[in-house]
Amino acid sequence: MVLKRMFSRGALARERATGSRSRRKRAKTQRFAPGNLRAPGRKFVVVTTAALPWMTGTSVNPLLRAVYLARGDDTREVTLMVPWLAKADQAIVYPRETTFETPSEQETYIRRWANERVGFEARIKITFYPGRYATDKGSIVPVGDIARRVPKGDRDVAILEEPEHLCWFHPGARWTSRFKHVVGIIHTNYLEYARREENGAQKEQVLRWINHLTTRCHTHKVIKLSDAVQDYARSITQNVHGVSNGFIEGGRAKAKAIKKEGSAAFRRGAYFIGKCIWAKGYSELLHVVGDFNEKYAKGKKGALEMDVYGDGDDFAVVKSAIAEQNLPLRLLGRLDHADPKILDYKVFVNPSLSDVVATTSAEALAMGKFVVCAEHASNAFFATFTNCRTYSNMDEFAKCMREVMTTTPKPMTDEELHRLTWDAATERLLDSAAPCGDTKYTLKSHVADWFTARFHYALVASESLRCLIGGGAGTLEPPEDLSKWDPDSWSGGLMDRKMT
Template sequence: MRRATAAVLLLATATAAPRKRKLSLPRLGSIATKTGAPFLTSQPLLNLLLGIRLRYASWGAPVAHWWPRGGPSSKRAEVIDAPKPETDLRDPAKTILVVTTASVPWLTGTAINPLLRAAHLAQARPAGRVCLYLPWLEPDKQKEVYGDTAHFKTRREQATYVYDWLCNIAKLPEAATKLRIAFYDAHYHRPQGSIYPMGRTVEALRRPDFTRYSLSDKDIGEWRPDAVVLEEPEHLNWYSFVEGHSSSWRSSTDHVVGVIHTHYVRYAATERMCPGPLGYLVHPIVGPYKACAALLMARWMTNGHCHRIVKLSGTLPRVGNDDAEIIANVHGVRDDFLEIGSRRAVTHPYSSSSDARLSDALAEPSKPRTKGAYFIGKLLWQKGLGELASLLVASQKEFGGDLPDGAIHVVGDGKDRRAIENRFRQLKVPSVFHGRVDHADELCRDFRVLVNPSKTEVLCTTVAEALAMGKWVLIARHPSNEFFYDFPTCLSFDSKKEFAEQFAYAVRHEPPPLSPKERRRLSWAAATERFCDASLMPSSIRLRFHQRLACFLHVHLGRGFRGDVIRSIAGAGLSVGRQSAYVRAKERAAAGGDDVPVAAVKDEEVPEAA
């Protein structure tokens, strides 16, 4: 009652009293903390109540000062509790379900990192204790996502491909024998370039036909895990099918950990609603509201389905309570990246990065020579490709019209590839575009410096891989990159001139080798330890009212025809939004005894959005 009274008084004072200093949310947050009403700082509606405008940054993303990102904002968060023993994932007796939104052969972070996390968790416990829950795309939809890499007619074929990837690419044959793989129905949503679950996911765990594939066999039957790891919990639950309380992930276990991979708020802020000049005009007005809606949805889904929230870096806005969320880099790199780095380590003297002056950058290149600079990743504007082109143009001007060490190599593919190629061509940036390949491929091994100016990443996996391979990495000075600053081969920049100097220095000097301790920090063994530490929950933590309310609203608003309408209007379209219709069509097909493929059901009952 005292806190509620303080909140009302604070709001009345903030809106009515004249102030010499401009009232901002960070300032209001500090005032609220002192007055005993810190929960106000986490309410997006405060923007409307105070009439505070969302300022717009020059590159198109709203300023991230809607509320504080880090640090405890409540007295409860300052209390240090002993962790609950039942939340210790190091216990080999625990069964763990890892759920993700993508699968190899799609070489994206949300496919590779959860797979390797599940493999390393499985390695330390008996066979069958860890299950990886992957999306299953129907054969006619696979080419759009997987390209010509692979084509699977059955789920067993895809499970075999995943096991082969673990054994031959990741070099984890022991983990492959212990890991189990299950599939949920999914659909590729072309406008958003994402895979979304279709039909039952958490509900399927309790069904007698729930199938888990092993390397050479399969297990069928109900499965109740001791802990669930949701990779991208907001993405998994935005448009998911619900049929009541059983659709809540917290109903399946008392320990649900959500790992947030992607900054969807920034993506929503920078993505234009329509192409052409109209998009440029509308975007500055609509962008902040889209970002605010994405943030509200992310907070709703994570609070409604998770006990513990792990954020990969401090660039993410706060989505949960301070006693529920933690910032930790729980990703690592495959051992083959570290092996590549140890083989190509250069031990001759080198200049320090602090000596990267213009005169030093123009000096004779060191020996042995390797190829120059490259970028690898999805070819999307949100990945910073536009900023990269502008930075390279500025570097050309700095060095008399030519890039030091020749053309930049761009490795990867994506829906914006053609537009990005045209931009580089128009700006006359010397560049070579390659297709999608694995970062450990021969094509990428001899490059000397990875350039990644993106500020929309949460934690860039390719930067960690390049560090492990013994390359220079040239990255923007940004909270998402703080984990990498301590490495001797990391060069950061904050201006075009600084980028030009660091770029020229990197392409003309061999990087120093990493120490064993630095190599260990990048490994998946260290990342798994950090993940187990981050997953521990303090003993005094209990679910709060707003967390229970978020779950209740989601599992009841999303039921039946009403849920289909809400999802379709909210951005899922007819292809993903009509979850209940999809489930009913499958049930009718099963009851009729017809061997109807899922694709046919989807085409009949859930037509593609125009």
């Protein structure tokens, strides 16, 4: 049945058959020679897997990327495409008492947050696609062929934030057949998450293959934010994230205070901030704090105490583990990293080994703090900054902590601050996203990608197979009216972790 579907005249074949032969020839030429991404009048569609008010990297960074892309050229049109969740899923994902009746209500919320964060009017379009919160995966799964929600006249450059995630269960034509140039940006180390689950080694190998398969057949080029993630076809490594001007200005103000007051400019010590799930650095945090206080602290005065901000699915069990181990970690719940009280802290400790690039580390550096993080591929970009300290073992961690707790961060240079801005990140994106010799799209690649896409389509175009492999029931066809959508409870597939 799978082979029959691979070579049937299905949705993919119908998509390719539309239009005249000359139009197909022009589209093919454009696909292989998309031209200069900085050319006037280019249209960008930034598609991501999460939306505010969920304060996660894949909601915040794509939003800011879209805002700064639009700001860089008045002739450039930028659309941000985010998931719309039904009421039941909103209640799980969004902060308490923050829900929306219609997409337009949520758009107003997103625009207001963006304008306040960047300090100017965001000149972007915002559109929604239907998504389901997969409780077994802790993430949002698109419903239906979301590429079809983009008007044909806007299908120029697509930036797929988490292309593997967006395309795990994508039931339509290849994104590369609909857009002139498709760039994927890898945000998340899903292999690390899989590795930590039951039967993790087997899940990791399957997921590695699926990620590679879906990404290569739906993108022309892939940008890895760091080398902490797996290899992908036609990929390069570049950090294309930035931080908002608010953090930069906070850092400049703190630099002036340091020159005037020295260490007295910081009234608090060390902290950590992040979504409260074990895989987001909390396992490593409890380990390094526990080891430091047991083996390296000299009495209670030398113990490492920290404030910890964040909430999430593992909040209760993390709190219980901290109490059981009698660790001096204060779990203080959710807080925006831009909150003024964060400026009082001198040291941001981020021991996470699951990040690809930690936005919080960049924000902490911008605010003029010391950042102490693991010597890891995800931190290679930050390690080049004056106030970053890295460690590869507990002896080095103890040495770093003793240094940063007894000294004062140096004021950031203008060059360092500029590297952290979204303006600089946008320039890196446009350079990295353009076609180049190292990632050229060959005929061999085209043929391989076609067969890969057909095989993948054969699996996900069947409702029963989608349910079996974890795509969720009722996710093949989109709802007619997003605001009236009321799907059934989520159920996972064979390899998904079972929820209790």
